[in-house]
């Protein structure tokens with residue numbers, strides 16, 4: 001837009017009215033051509049259609065043509081800007097130089113992304129040309145290299161010379177397989193009849209759920225090999241049980257194995273963690289005769305400790321030794337390999353990694369609540385809280401966490417999380433974390449629980465007198481080790497108390513002590529308290545050696 005005289009003449013040229021403004025283009029909306037307008041105008045640039053005298057189109061304009069235009073991409077130099085063509089020789093020498101540098105441990109290839117590494121590493125590629133070349137090479141390898149006296153290639157070892165040999169070998173392998181099956185059956189403690197019955201039952205549809213691999217801890221071949229080493233090297237085997245669930249932590253298949261394969265070895269049950277059960281319950285599992293003699297003829301005896309993971313095998317050894325000789329941890333699987341510990345001149349203790357007998361029919365829930373797996377590795381721990389709440393009394397949960405009036409395990413976890421300020425992003429309760437905490441508290445004895453000792457009808461009638469002999473049912477010798485709190489050692493002497501009221505009082509006291517004790521329960525050397533006893537049905541033992549050697553430690 002001009003100004004002054006020039007602008008006035010422009011307006012005049014455009015033949016505008018006197019006011020001069022109505023149709024004049026002014027800067028703004030209608031001043032420049034729109035893209036659409038420009039396109040239409042350029043369309044006409046190519047020329048108009050030619051018409052004859054009657055007005056019919058004789059030659060269409062280019063924009064009216066129906067011919068497809070020829071598409072063509074203009075080549076651009078930039079396309080080739082990043083490439084270089086080199087000869088095969090140059091490539092080979094580059095590869096050699098690179099290989100030399102790469103094999104030199106004192107040199108490092110910097111900026112490898114700037115180099116055409118795909119060309120350099122071409123040989124590593126399994127697919128494509130190289131593989132093809134390799135194939136040709138194999139196919140065209142000379143006969144002598146493979147079969148001749150100077151053969152360089154390894155031939156497959158068949159170990160058989162004839163077809164008969166092969167048949168014989170397969171029969172042998174089948175026998176070995178059958179033996180292995182028999183061995184596994186022996187270990188799992190099931191007879192062939194039971195197995196067949198199981199198979200018959202299995203005809204009914206069984207809904208099997210996928211089990212996390214973590215629930216097969218303690219069942220590996222390595223762990224079982226360790227167990228066999230311990231059993232083989234021991235004269236006396238101490239089977240350590242968790243007194244909160246002695247039956248659940250019994251390895252029946254191992255007991256059966258010892259009974260059948262090594263009947264001369266003494267199997268002793270040790271109830272550990274007695275401080276975590278009320279005195280009454282502990283004494284109910286108590287038997288009343290001492291070892292009279294044990295292996296007098298032997299120069300030395302080895303005592304192996306076996307049992308489920310985390311039942312306290314290492315703690316028992318530390319307690320007996322009055323020293324930290326084995327690593328103890330509140331997590332299962334701390335003991336990885338068997339180890340020998342000299343208790344005294346003639347007695348050796350052997351610690352064994354915790355074993356879990358396979359095919360016990362235990363659900364993941366049972367396995368977890370026996371303390372066999374590490375809680376932090378469990379997925380969705382909240383699904384096991386219902387079982388924890390079932391096994392514990394509401395008042396114990398209330399006293400431990402100060403949480404009451406919840407309708408479901410999830411609600412319990414949520415309340416607990418909010419109470420402890422364990423919240424995730426967005427204020428959501430950290431149910432997962434709290435569930436793990438509750439499970440750990442359950443396993444480590446912060447929440448009191450125990451499986452009541454089995455009471456037969458006869459024994460109920462006879463009262464405590466009857467219950468005293470209960471471990472006779474096990475038909476085994478029992479040693480009871482009470483670790484933990486000092487006050488707890490009193491319960492061994494309290495076994496004569498046959499008053500039910502007394503028992504109730506003890507339980508109350510026990511609960512209080514347990515709830516008030518916030519610290520992680522650790523074995524204390526001072527509280528060492530060991531008693532050896534055996535049931536009337538137990539096998540007789542040979543000499544007094546063990547008792548004499550333990551003299552200062554035995555209370556009975």
Ligand SMILES: Nc1nc2c(ncn2[C@@H]2O[C@H](COP(=O)(O)OP(=O)(O)OP(=O)(O)O)[C@@H](O)[C@H]2O)c(=O)[nH]1
Pocket residue numbers: 272273274275276308309310311312313314315316327328329330331332333334335336352353354445481482483484521522523
């Ligand atoms: N309250 C209490 N806790 C115990 C007792 N004995 C052991 N513990 C605890 O139980 C946990 C496991 O003890 P360990 O001796 O490591 O158990 P382990 O059987 O050797 O375990 P693995 O190494 O898995 O075979 C530790 O935290 C001990 O402090 C006991 O008598 N009372």
